[in-house]
């Protein structure tokens with residue numbers, strides 16, 4: 001270095017600089033902070049913010065990223081500087097200036113790394129312990145900055161999984177703003193923000209009563225990551241309505257029935273909750289599960305028949321909705337262990353072949369994963385049957401399952417199945433030796449489903 005410059009600098013002190021980081025995530029309905037167990041020095045054994053010294057030739061921001069990666073394994077995350085903490089006596093041993101950052105992460109992305117050591121722990125914001133020096137003050141400063149930033153930019157979404165629900169979004173907004181939101185109003189705002197174009201939205205929101213900051217946040221939130229939840233809300237309403245339709249069509253007593261539908265794009269299934277009375281059920285009670293049966297959203301347990309539905313969705317990729325009932329006549333055929341033969345044009349219009357009855361289930365299938373195995377016996381029975389042409393089955397000694405391109409069509413097929421099962425039962429009592437010609441079956445099935453279908457409106 002130039003001698004004169006050296007001269008100038010020799011009169012000034014040298015300080016240490018550390019980068020500290022407040023890592024936020026959102027889960028269990030509250031904002032959490034990640035702390036690290038200190039393993040050396042005067043604070044050994046206490047919880048501290050992840051920190052480290054800035055090295056020679058290292059940019060201060062890069063340093064923060066390096067330190068956080070080293071301490072916690074967290075990489076490629078949203079991170080911003082809050083401010084410097086430079087009080088002369090903030091650290092009693094040496095003069096250390098702390099540069100504070102905050103990061104927003106989705107906890108699930110990092111569970112694997114974080115679980116590797118017991119040196120890190122998530123604390124709800126309200127349960128952060130008393131820490132040494134100015135660390136609690138740092139957390140307060142980071143919270144203030146985070147709250148402000150999430151108001152003006154949709155960065156808060158970094159704390160949610162890529163696929164999140166309306167409820168999670170609302171709880172996040174509530175946690176950030178520290179005040180509850182009206183559920184219905186919130187949904188309305190999100191849906192409008194999602195569906196309307198931007199200009200239209202602006203106009204609408206000016207007349208709305210909710211706070212401007214929340215509106216802004218939600219508006220900006222939406223395009224950032226597409227909110228799948230909005231689609232699921234729609235699907236939940238459809239599945240709810242389809243379940244109510246089962247009652248309307250007299251296909252279920254008590255809670256003996258269930259409808260589900262799948263969002264194929266995201267492989268999420270919406271299904272009726274287990275054992276909830278149809279009288280009190282609401283669309284919000286519908287449970288969202290993934291194809292492995294994990295509950296993605298919902299406070300209630302999903303229908304106990306969920307595993308059967310999931311097997312069907314996996315085996316029949318073209319179906320979008322599944323219905324199960326114990327409707328009287330279809331169940332009577334299932335209990336009799338008989339395929340429901342195609343003996344009339346009503347049947348032939350919807351089911352190309354006989355509606356097949358499954359085989360007996362083995363003891364180990366019944367005693368094992370019963371509902372899943374129920375799905376498997378159905379799939380086995382459809383080895384040589386096209387599930388689109390024959391959208392239903394009779395599970396032996398149990399009852400019917402039907403399906404369709406969506407929940408509504410699955411319900412429709414459940415109604416048709418019950419009706420043709422009833423007709424067939426009566427027909428056989430009148431004439432046990434009745435027949436129906438192959439060409440009449442073909443005629444009826446093809447006028448609706450064949451290449452030259454002409455039934456109904458174009």
Ligand SMILES: [Zn+2]
Nearest residue numbers: 324325398399
């Ligand atoms: Zn059942």
